[in-house]
Amino acid sequence: MLMTPPTLWLVVLFILPLILMAVFSFRAGSFAPERDQFTLDTYREYFSNPAYLRRLGQSGWIALQTSALSIPFAYPLAYFLAFRAGPMRVTLLTVLIVPAWTSYLLRILAWKIILGSNGALATFLLSTGLMQEAAPVLLYSPTAVIVTLVYSWIPFVTLPIFSALERIDKRLLEAAADLGCAPWEAFLRVTLPLSLPGVIGGFFFVFIPTLGEWVTPTLVGGVQGIMYGNLIQDQFVRALNWPMGSLMSLVMLTVVLILTVLFSRVGRISDLAGA
Amino acid sequence: MKTQPARLQLLSVLLLGAVALAACSGPAQPTAVTVPTAAAQLNNSLTLVEWSGYELPEFWPAFAAQHANIAPDYKFFVEDAEAYTIVESGFDYDLVHPCTNYWQLYVDAKLIQPIDTSRLTNWSGIRPELAKLGQFNGQQYFVPWDWGFESILYRTDKVTTPPKSWADLWNPEYAGHISLYDCGECNYIATALSLGFDPWNVTPEQDAQIKQKLIELKPSLLNYWADFTEINSLIASGDVWVAANVWNDAYKSAVDEGLAVDYITPTEGRLGWVCGYALSANSQNVDLAYDYLDALIAPDAMAYLSNEYAYGAANVKALELTDPTFIELFSLDDPSILDQTIFYRPLTEAQREAFTGAWSEIKAAP
Numbered sequence: 001m002l003m004t005p006p007t008l009w010l011v012v013l014f015i016l017p018l019i020l021m022a023v024f025s026f027r028a029g030s031f032a033p034e035r036d037q038f039t040l041d042t043y044r045e046y047f048s049n050p051a052y053l054r055r056l057g058q059s060g061w062i063a064l065q066t067s068a069l070s071i072p073f074a075y076p077l078a079y080f081l082a083f084r085a086g087p088m089r090v091t092l093l094t095v096l097i098v099p100a101w102t103s104y105l106l107r108i109l110a111w112k113i114i115l116g117s118n119g120a121l122a123t124f125l126l127s128t129g130l131m132q133e134a135a136p137v138l139l140y141s142p143t144a145v146i147v148t149l150v151y152s153w154i155p156f157v158t159l160p161i162f163s164a165l166e167r168i169d170k171r172l173l174e175a176a177a178d179l180g181c182a183p184w185e186a187f188l189r190v191t192l193p194l195s196l197p198g199v200i201g202g203f204f205f206v207f208i209p210t211l212g213e214w215v216t217p218t219l220v221g222g223v224q225g226i227m228y229g230n231l232i233q234d235q236f237v238r239a240l241n242w243p244m245g246s247l248m249s250l251v252m253l254t255v256v257l258i259l260t261v262l263f264s265r266v267g268r269i270s271d272l273a274g275a
Numbered sequence: 276m277k278t279q280p281a282r283l284q285l286l287s288v289l290l291l292g293a294v295a296l297a298a299c300s301g302p303a304q305p306t307a308v309t310v311p312t313a314a315a316q317l318n319n320s321l322t323l324v325e326w327s328g329y330e331l332p333e334f335w336p337a338f339a340a341q342h343a344n345i346a347p348d349y350k351f352f353v354e355d356a357e358a359y360t361i362v363e364s365g366f367d368y369d370l371v372h373p374c375t376n377y378w379q380l381y382v383d384a385k386l387i388q389p390i391d392t393s394r395l396t397n398w399s400g401i402r403p404e405l406a407k408l409g410q411f412n413g414q415q416y417f418v419p420w421d422w423g424f425e426s427i428l429y430r431t432d433k434v435t436t437p438p439k440s441w442a443d444l445w446n447p448e449y450a451g452h453i454s455l456y457d458c459g460e461c462n463y464i465a466t467a468l469s470l471g472f473d474p475w476n477v478t479p480e481q482d483a484q485i486k487q488k489l490i491e492l493k494p495s496l497l498n499y500w501a502d503f504t505e506i507n508s509l510i511a512s513g514d515v516w517v518a519a520n521v522w523n524d525a526y527k528s529a530v531d532e533g534l535a536v537d538y539i540t541p542t543e544g545r546l547g548w549v550c551g552y553a554l555s556a557n558s559q560n561v562d563l564a565y566d567y568l569d570a571l572i573a574p575d576a577m578a579y580l581s582n583e584y585a586y587g588a589a590n591v592k593a594l595e596l597t598d599p600t601f602i603e604l605f606s607l608d609d610p611s612i613l614d615q616t617i618f619y620r621p622l623t624e625a626q627r628e629a630f631t632g633a634w635s636e637i638k639a640a641p
Contacts (some may be wrong), residue, residue, distance in 0.1 A: 049639070051636060051639035051640045222497060226638055226639075236460065237357065240355070240360065240627075
C-alpha cells in the first residue's frame with residue numbers, strides 16, 4: 001500500500017539520498033580508509049567557526065531581499081494579465097516566459113555585460129557625466145547578485161500570483177463596487193487579501209532556491225557576494241571534503257525545512273494548489 | 276469561456292515546469308562524458324582520464340601511426356579533484372593526467388603503478404627537474420608532460436608602482452583592481468612565500484598568519500577568477516590591474532592582443548605547475564599505454580603543446596620546434612629557468628586538507 005509510485009519516488013530520490021548525506025557528515029574523510037571511520041570532528045569544526053553560519057545568514061538576507069523585491073515587479077504583471085489582458089493573456093504569458101527558455105547561464109552573463117565597465121549602464125553613466133572613469137557598475141557585489149536574481153525570478157513569482165488572481169470570483173469585485181467601494185479600496189480589501197496565498201507562494205518559490213544559489217554569485221558576486229551554496233560546492237568539487245559538504249547542506253536543509261513548515265502554516269499550500 | 280481558465284492554469288503549470296527545467300539545466304556541472312565502446316571490453320583499447328582539450332590527435336601522432344585501428348576513449352574532467360574522484364571510485368582506465376598537488380594521493384592510495392622509463396624512447400629528453408617531482412619511494416610514477424608558471428600579471432599603464440613580489444599584492448594602490456585565482460592551494464602557497472615561510476612546512480602560528488593575511492586582502496579584491504577566458508577579459512577591459520597566479524597562456528594572449536602588460540618574476544620566485552601521466556595499477560592495456568605515453572612526449576607533439584596552448588613542454592628537445600618568440604617571452608632556453616621556479620610539490624592528504632580547508636574559511640569570512 002505504501003509503495004505507491006509517488007512514495008517510491010520520494011523514498012528513492014529524496015529520503016535515501018538524504019540519509020546517505022546525513023551519514024556522510026559523520027565520516028572522517030571522503031576516501032578510504034578515513035571514509036570508514038566515524039567522527040564528530042566535522043561538526044566541531046563547522047560550529048567552532050562562526051564564519052560558516054554567518055555566511056548562511058548573509059545568504060538568507062540576499063534570498064530575502066531577492067524574494068521581497070521580485071514581488072513588486074511581478075504583482076503588476078500578474079494583475080494586468082489576470083484583469084486587463086483579456087484574450088491576449090495566453091500570448092502575453094508566453095511572452096513573459098520566453099526569456100526563461102534561454103539558458104540560465106546566458107542570462108546571467110548578459111547581466112555581467114550590462115553591469116560591466118564597457119556595459120550599457122557604465123556607458124550611460126559616463127555619457128551623462130555621472131561617472132568619470134569607466135568602471136563596473138554594481139558588478140561583483142551582493143547587489144549584483146540580487147539584481148540578476150530578481151530579473152530571473154520575476155516570471156516564477158508572476159505565475160502563482162496570476163493563478164491566485166485568476167481564481168478570484170469577479171462577482172466579489174462587482175459587489176464591492178455596488179456597496180460603494182472605490183476601485184483602490186476594493187483592491188486593498190478584496191483583491192489583495194485573496195491573492196496573498198499566491199504572493200506568499202511566489203515568495204517561497206524564490207526564497208528557497210535562492211538560499212542555495214551558487215552560479216549567480218560565482219559569476220557576478222565577486223568576493224563579498226559569495227553565498228553559502230558556493231561554500232558547499234567548493235567542499236564537494238574542489239576541497240573533496242564530502243563530510244563537510246554534507247554537513248553544510250544538512251544545516252541549510254534544516255533551515256529550509258523550518259521555513260517551509262512556517263510557510264505552510266501561514267500560506268496554506270492547499271490554497272495554492274487550487275484545491 | 277469556461278474552458279479558458281482551466282487551459283490557462285494548465286498552461287501556467289506547464290510553463291512553470293519548463294522554467295524550472297531551464298533553471299535546473301543551466302548551471303549543471305560540466306560532467307565528464309565517456310562513451311564506452313565494444314572495443315573497451317576486448318582489452319584492445321585505451322582509456323584515459325584526461326583534461327578536456329588534451330585529446331587532440333596532434334598530441335599523439337606516433338600512436339595513431341602505430342595503432343591506426345585504435346581510437347582512445349577519453350573521460351574528461353575539469354578539476355584535478357574531479358579526476359581523483361573518478362579514479363578513486365574504481366573507474367576502469369589506463370592513463371590519468373593529474374598535476375603535482377594530487378600526485379602523492381594517487382601513490383598513497385595505490386591507484387597507479389611505477390613506470391618503466393626504459394620503455395619510453397623519448398624519455399631522455401624529459402627535464403630531470405620535472406621527472407624528479409614524479410618520483411616516489413625511489414620509483415618513477417609520473418611522466419611529466421605540461422608545465423607552466425604561476426605569477427603576477429599586471430597592467431603597466433594602470434599602476435604607478437609595479438609589483439615586485441608576491442607581498443606587493445597587499446599594496447593599497449591596487450585596491451579594488453586585484454583578482455585572485457580561485458584555488459585554495461595556490462593562494463595559500465603564494466601567501467606563505469610572501470611572508471617568507473616554507474609553504475610545505477608551516478607552523479600553526481604561521482598557518483593562522485597566512486589565513487589572516489588573505490582575509491585582510493578581501494576588501495581589495497575585485498573577484499576571484501576561475502578560468503583563463505575570465506581573467507583574460509578582465510585584464511583586457513582594465514577592470515583588473517593586478518592578477519595573481521596567472522599562467523603563461525594569459526600573458527601570451529594579453530601580449531598578442533597588444534595590451535600593456537608585464538608578467539613579473541617576484542622576488543620570492545615564480546610558482547610553477549606540472550602535470551603528468553600515470554599508469555593505472557589495474558591497467559589491462561599496459562603495452563598500448565606505453566606506446567601512447569611515448570607518443571605524447573615526442574618532441575613534435577610537445578612542441579605542438581607549446582605553440583598552441585602556450586604551456587611549457589617537459590621534453591627539452593621540443594624547444595627546437597617551438598616558436599622562438601614564445602621561448603623568449605618565458606626565457607625557456609635559460610638552463611636555470613626551472614631552478615628559479617618554485618614548483619608545486621606533491622601534497623599529502625593532510626596538507627591538501629589544510630590548504631583547501633583554509634581557503635574555505637577565508638572565502639566564508641566576512
